[in-house]
Amino acid sequence: MVDSKLVMGIDVGASGIKGGIVDVTTGEMLTERLKVETPQPATPKAMAAAFKELIDMHNWEDGLIGVGFPSVVMNGVAMTAANIDDAWIGKSIEEIFGNISGCPVITVNDADAAGLAEVKFGVGKGVKGSVIMITIGSGLGSGLFTDGKLVRNTEFGHFQLKGMLAEHYASDRTRREKDLSWNEWGERFNEYLIQLRRLFSPNLIILGGGSSKKFKKYSDQITVDTPIRIAEYLNKAGAIGAAIYAHEEYQGREEQVNGKLKVDNG
Numbered sequence: 134m135v136d137s138k139l140v141m142g143i144d145v146g147a148s149g150i151k152g153g154i155v156d157v158t159t160g161e162m163l164t165e166r167l168k169v170e171t172p173q174p175a176t177p178k179a180m181a182a183a184f185k186e187l188i189d190m191h192n193w194e195d196g197l198i199g200v201g202f203p204s205v206v207m208n209g210v211a212m213t214a215a216n217i218d219d220a221w222i223g224k225s226i227e228e229i230f231g232n233i234s235g236c237p238v239i240t241v242n243d244a245d246a247a248g249l250a251e252v253k254f255g256v257g258k259g260v261k262g263s264v265i266m267i268t269i270g271s272g273l274g275s276g277l278f279t280d281g282k283l284v285r286n287t288e289f290g291h292f293q294l295k296g297m298l299a300e301h302y303a304s305d306r307t308r309r310e311k312d313l314s315w316n317e318w319g320e321r322f323n324e325y326l327i328q329l330r331r332l333f334s335p336n337l338i339i340l341g342g343g344s345s346k347k348f349k350k351y352s353d354q355i356t357v358d359t360p361i362r363i364a365e366y367l368n369k370a371g372a373i374g375a376a377i378y379a380h381e382e383y384q385g386r387e388e389q390v391n392g393k394l395k396v397d398n399g
């Protein structure tokens with residue numbers, strides 16, 4: 134079952150946990166993308182229960198699950214917690230969600246996942262050089278790709294801009310909380326993109342997350358001298374990319390185990 138081309142992809146966000154069943158060979162989500170609210174506070178225990186609810190809604194029983202998670206993720210462990218409860222720091226996302234679901238779980242940063250979907254099957258496909266995915270939501274998530282290869286766990290929402298974390302200056306949460314007009318927010322976001330360009334000179338910037346759908350409302354403010362594309366998979370990109378990542382990583386782990394067995398057996 135776990136080596137099937139069908140993988141459950143889940144995008145864990147600060148406000149919602151969303152997912153569906155993905156054909157990883159085409160990047161297509163075969164089911165409706167279903168959503169449960171992210172519990173507040175977003176503690177491991179409360180989120181595990183919400184995660185289980187979503188899995189059950191899809192009748193997903195023993196297959197592989199790929200999870201895009203809003204933190205730095207190393208070896209399946211959450212290393213940071215900017216927009217979720219601090220209790221996650223140091224906890225194994227793969228163990229917590231794996232135990233509650235009874236399925237193998239493989240985790241990756243949420244924006245890395247979204248970028249992966251776009252670079253494999255969407256607007257970033259075939260683009261040479263560096264591509265940066267930026268997801269605009271409660272935070273600013275980032276995914277960096279060089280010639281299609283993911284450089285994991287960049288946190289480009291966390292450099293300093295105007296004396297604060299860039300995501301505190303230009304995220305969608307800030308737009309809502311400060312009641313900024315789209316023009317005002319667009320100017321801030323443009324400053325953010327200019328800084329990204331100064332630091333990394335990307336060949337392409339892809340915008341994803343909820344606010345990417347509203348690009349027309351602030352596109353007049355965007356003057357940065359880098360090609361910009363809107364994510365083709367819009368707000369499904371995170372879940373689709375998480376499934377793709379899990380599939381590749383799972384195969385890699387299996388090969389490692391098999392390789393090791395061969396060596397052990399002489």
Ligand code: BGC
Binds near residue numbers: 203
């Ligand atoms: C987190 C990132 C995450 C982004 C989008 C940021 O606050 O630090 O890891 O990718 O939010 O969810």
